[in-house]
Amino acid sequence: MSDRIANAKLRGKIMTADEAAEFVNHGDKVGISGFTGAGYPKVLPGAIAEKAKAAHAKGDEFMIDLFTGASTADDCDGTLAEADAIRFRTPYQSDPILRSKINDGTTYYADYHLSESGMYVSEGFFGQMNVAIVEAVRITEEGHIVPSSSIGNNVEYLDEAEKIIIEVNSWQSENLEGMADVYRVGKLPNRKPIPITDPGQRIGTTYIDIDVDKVVAVVETNHPDRNAPFKPVDDVSKKIAANFLDFLEGEVRAGRLSYDKYIMQSGVGNVPNAVMSGLLDSKFENIKAYTEVIQDGMVDLIDSGKMTVASATSFSLSPEYANKMNAEASKYAKTIILRPQQVSNHPEVVRRIGLIATNGMVECDIYGNVNSTNVMGSRMMNGVGGSADFTRNAHISSFITQSEAKGGDISAIVPFVSHVDHTEQDVKVIITEYGYADLRGLAPRQRARKIIELSHPDYRPILEDYYDRALHYAKENKVMQTPHLLEEALSFHQRFVSTGSMKK
Known part of the structure; x- marks a missing residue:
């Protein structure tokens, strides 16, 4: 692993996940890497969850606001949600435990467009970002981060956070280096156009440059991404x-x-x-x-x-x-x-x-x-x-x-x-x-x-009947642009809630 952490200063900050979790406090805004089960931190979420459980056992509060690229995995979103450690979550998730916490009101969830979520962080929309936790393939001699299997909002979190924790994951192939094309869009106003006119153009660097002085911990891991198999094509x-x-x-x-x-x-x-x-x-x-x-x-x-x-x-x-x-x-x-x-x-x-x-x-x-x-x-x-x-x-x-x-x-x-x-x-x-x-x-x-x-075919006659009657009503009342029967517009949903099926 020492070969993957080439910066001498950051090699001196290697510690365990439990030790690194001490830099994350109740109420912190924490931005992490990860997008659709790839490139998320593998061990810090579990350590933060254990810290939350210990605090709750003492009667103390411990919840964080969690920002990601998109969904992560059960050993990240799921583990933190199960520990009731997430107060606020954005911009996208897919974990069943977290989903339950969102729907039962335990966790606030803001569903933002992915293209805007990083910009909102950079513009201070959510307030100060306290901690960025990012997975890397390796750290270069200059202290640059080579991203792993996703990039997501990593740049914005690393730029804006007060503290940085890096997980260097030896499971991720070192040959991923060179795949990344890191380009900073810049802050408002009067941004320059993004110079891409073809999907194959490269316009940035193969690494993310960071403020090395903000790094408080480096954690070594060797864990796979948690991606689910696709179902056979039916x-x-x-x-x-x-x-x-x-x-x-x-x-x-x-x-x-x-x-x-x-x-x-x-x-x-x-x-x-x-x-x-x-x-x-x-x-x-x-x-x-x-x-x-x-x-x-x-x-x-x-x-x-x-x-x-x-x-x-x-x-x-x-x-x-x-x-x-x-x-x-x-x-x-x-x-x-x-x-x-x-x-x-x-x-x-x-x-x-x-x-x-x-x-x-x-x-x-x-x-x-x-x-x-x-x-x-x-x-x-x-x-x-x-x-x-x-x-x-x-x-x-x-x-x-x-x-x-x-x-x-x-x-x-x-x-x-x-x-x-x-x-x-x-x-x-x-x-x-x-x-x-x-x-x-x-x-x-x-x-x-x-x-x-x-x-x-089971629903086609019901839909045709609805539309025919809506059209008749619309003609009589001269409201022909988008015919609807307001008292029945959500009848499919009401029927499902009442009977367990949308069918009549």
């Missing part, structure tokens, strides 16, 4: 992927896309990963990605030669593919670029590049509004993440989903969404296993029938 996912490819083929026929000019963004999850698998057998070549995560399907596209470059802020790989990335990091560094999320998700760059965005959702309504976050309107699932960064600014914004959930008791298409994350103005294409609805150039009443056709 028939429904294959149909969704085929429908997405049909949409892309339509864009080629219309002259808006060519087989060698596809630039993609893909959200996290099994269905988006299945879509990328579908691209392997497609006519598309020279695919480029400007996105926030590298998933298994994207690695397969790179291996096949179909994808020539992938720019992101993090990996989101299965354990098998994470080990593969570690073993072959030097090879993948030729095609993969990891950037700070304020760059990877920046609306300016997304709009300029002209990519096609693909994200998942909880539900959409018959007019194209999308809910990505709240089940039944109030129960937080994970968060909006970076989906809105890409949805509003992409050349084409698509959402993909299975038509039903919970064994058929929940329809992904409803009369009106119970929570709005993406408005009808931003949503261009909806895709399920029953086809796709291209909403571009259509008024709300023209969209409704197309979207209803994507619903599960």
Whole structure:
């Protein structure tokens, strides 16, 4: 490990996780590395959780405000949440224990767009950042940090924090060095344009330079990222992927896309990963990605030669593919670029590049509004993440989903969404296993029938009945733009809450 800590001053600050946790106090604002289960600190969260438990046993308070890049893992978010050590959390999470604490009111949660969360820290929106805890592949002779498998908001936390704790993880391959492209966006006002016009451009450094004097502890670890395996591609996912490819083929026929000019963004999850698998057998070549995560399907596209470059802020790989990335990091560094999320998700760059965005959702309504976050309107699932960064600014914004959930008791298409994350103005294409609805150039009443056709057959008659009666009411009352029956607009959700199913 001494080879990985090349700075003599910082070698003198090596200590245990329990010792380093003493620098974290009740009420601190703590910014940590980590994004979709990659690159998060592996041992400090557990040590902080034990400190919280000890304080609570004495009747003392101990909770921190926790800032990340996105979701982490059970041994970070989950461990801290279980210890009731998180007072406030932002910007994105996916841990079931933390989710329960958010929904039962133990933890405050602010669901911010990922492209903005680092900027809010830099601008002092949350107050002074007390501690930054960041995982590194190694520390250079100059004291620079070489990021591990994610970058996220690391730059902002390291710049703004009063104290820095570095976890140097020997599990992470040293060959990840060179993959990072660290560029500081700068503070407001009058920022300079981010000089990216192609996903493959490098504009920064392969390390994060820090104020070495702020480092209070260095902790050595040897722990893997905790990424979950993707589910096998089932028939429904294959149909969704085929429908997405049909949409892309339509864009080629219309002259808006060519087989060698596809630039993609893909959200996290099994269905988006299945879509990328579908691209392997497609006519598309020279695919480029400007996105926030590298998933298994994207690695397969790179291996096949179909994808020539992938720019992101993090990996989101299965354990098998994470080990593969570690073993072959030097090879993948030729095609993969990891950037700070304020760059990877920046609306300016997304709009300029002209990519096609693909994200998942909880539900959409018959007019194209999308809910990505709240089940039944109030129960937080994970968060909006970076989906809105890409949805509003992409050349084409698509959402993909299975038509039903919970064994058929929940329809992904409803009369009106119970929570709005993406408005009808931003949503261009909806895709399920029953086809796709291209909403571009259509008024709300023209969209409704197309979207209803994507619903599960069990729900299609109910949706058609609702829309027909809403249309009749609208004609009688001369309110034709977006017909609704207000007393029934959330009837699907009310029925589920009352009976456990949206079905009549």
